Amino acid sequence: MASVIKIYALFLGSALLMFGGGLQGLLLSVRGAEENFSLLALGLIGTGWSIGFVAGSLTVPLVVRKVGHIRAFSVMAAIGTITILLNLLWINDVSWIVLRALSGFCFAGAAMIVESWLNEVADNKSRGTIFSIYTTINMGASTLGQVAMSITGTAGYIPFVIGAISFICAVLPTALTSSPQPKPLKSARLDIGLLYRTSPVAAIAAFSVGMANGAFGTLAPVYGYEQGLDASGIALLFAIAAILGAVAQVPFGRLSDRIDRRIVLIGLSGFAAIVGALTTLINPSAGWLMYVLFAAYGFAANPIYAVAVAHANDFAKDGDFATIAGGMLLILGVGLALGPAVASMIMGAWSPVGLFVVTTTFHGALAGAAYLRMRVRKSVDAEGRAPFQPMSDRQITPETFVLDPRGESMEDDDIVVRHEPSVPEELIETLGSERDVQDKPV
Template identity: 30%
Template structure:
């Protein structure tokens, strides 16, 4: 692992700095939006715009990279992100913020595509799993660290937005000074949603609902905190707990994933998420109960994303895995656009605690659909295959396809190990006495 990190440490450092800036943005929007008097519905539209831009960036970033190269695309998009962050306090208007978030979502998606292309190029068949795991940890640590930085300034001023912009700007240095040219990004055309659903109904429906849950957590958590009169440090801690839970629970859920029927694990994991949301709804003003609910609700979201990827790969042929990865990213993105809109409407017309009701309902739907699929006469998931790999929901199709390739390699290696045994069994009757 040390050898792997020594080869990609500069790139991972740059990713951490980018996530520090981008992670500050998500929480700042909710806090500053409350200060500016924006409604929950308006901030929901602002949140959804980011994921709409992210989805568009995943589609068009590889095209730009093929035209002008990784370095130029990375530098150009990063510059737009840096400028956009400074523009937020200067243009305190919901429409302007929606356009800015659309731009930032597009640019961040392109940055992820570029960085993940470099990471994938630096990995070998033997190290790809470790590289992607390190990338997941770097992203999550960056988001958690960003919440701590928010306590160092006043969201009512421009200071924190400027700080986020600076972090994104300096993230270019370790990346651009250490990377070498790589081939143009080649992202497989996504599998059609109908074909994806036909191959893995649970994977398709589950990842769509999970997109809604993830976007609600990352985009509306700070809005919820603002509307129930949390202080800025409390909101920062609340958001940090969402992502801290993901970092802690990723390994144990992943360990179980390669040993149990994945449908059953999806059922119980999403049920835990629903129960934690129910606890958050009943907690009222109990700060530490809210923190615990956030830890568990956020803790199951990222592992569920990786679970759905692994489960879908189990149901497909090796040749279909890359295209299916692109289809899952698209499905997740559509859910991420819709989720905050539903949550914002509910918070606007019911009360702020509708945040938990919508989030809990989403987890409940995942659990119920998993239970339904378990009653069907379908082939159970191959839980004995070690194809689970922690991938964060913010990853682009490049990382998701790389995870699919890693899963395919694992399946191929397992098949190679099993074939000799099958050959021996086939030959045994011919050599038995009396045959």
């Protein structure tokens, strides 16, 4: 019973974290547009978040090893709360870029610690269920945070304060726990060679999704604002795209378990490219057509990364899943950082609809790469594939892949422990090896 209460408390903490993150991300884009920030500055705000998130994924495990999970989580939640309040006090583009990077750092660290606690209480039988519930809660809470902006609006202090309350309340489940400290956090490890040898399509997909969805997630609210939508309309626009994207993951994921996953990637990325091209050509003003196009984009674009992770895992050797997934995460982060900056420059030079030139280009490139790879390499038989698991490309950390049931057999293999020799080197050189010394009768 205690473990069940602990799990649901952690789910609550994660939900509060994602609610605040969803609200803050959408709020800064729209409020920044209202404050007449340049398109480049708005893009760099998204870039700052991605850089901070990747930096947090790499360095927070070191912090946790020094001060422990509970203290580290409290620090992350406190700094995250301070940053969103400083967004309110310092309304200028440079401050928001720096603060957004700090927010991404803290968000990554806090999410990793929650996931490590969930991993600690999960066993082999419950891991799949816990991972599915956790993913669903994250997607749902983030969407609710975006919808909340339709109620709070963007003016004044209320939306910032609500986000701050959500962040600081997320600390309660871990602060009040009496359970032992979880195992050390995993650091994302980048092995480009291994990832590319295992699955070139997965590496290309990680970068393409980062470029396209990073640009969309940061600057689509600005596009909606420029097209005449108010805060409520923008929140609804993103909620529809997010909900349909989450719903689409299950059927397309199950389909990819039965057929070549690259066919699914071609279909999804090709359709997302078509939607982007249509949006570029039509450039719809505020109205039903814009909602239809955004819904179609979310439906096609959101499942791509999860299918790509599953495809990479199909070809991964035993013990390599965590390293490959971590490499994909870092490549995704590079795309998420570059995408908003590139898109903002195109939007500034041409028009706001230039955003969809970026999404069309990278989704089209992914579809083409997947098609070419199908002619070079055969697919893994359906019986030999690990089952698909839904996940969001904006809400994953290295600990997510540890919690992922597909990586449970690799968890111990991912930790490399180096032991100092217990026998003097001179004696080893004389008698051959440490084992020889240990085997000699005394």
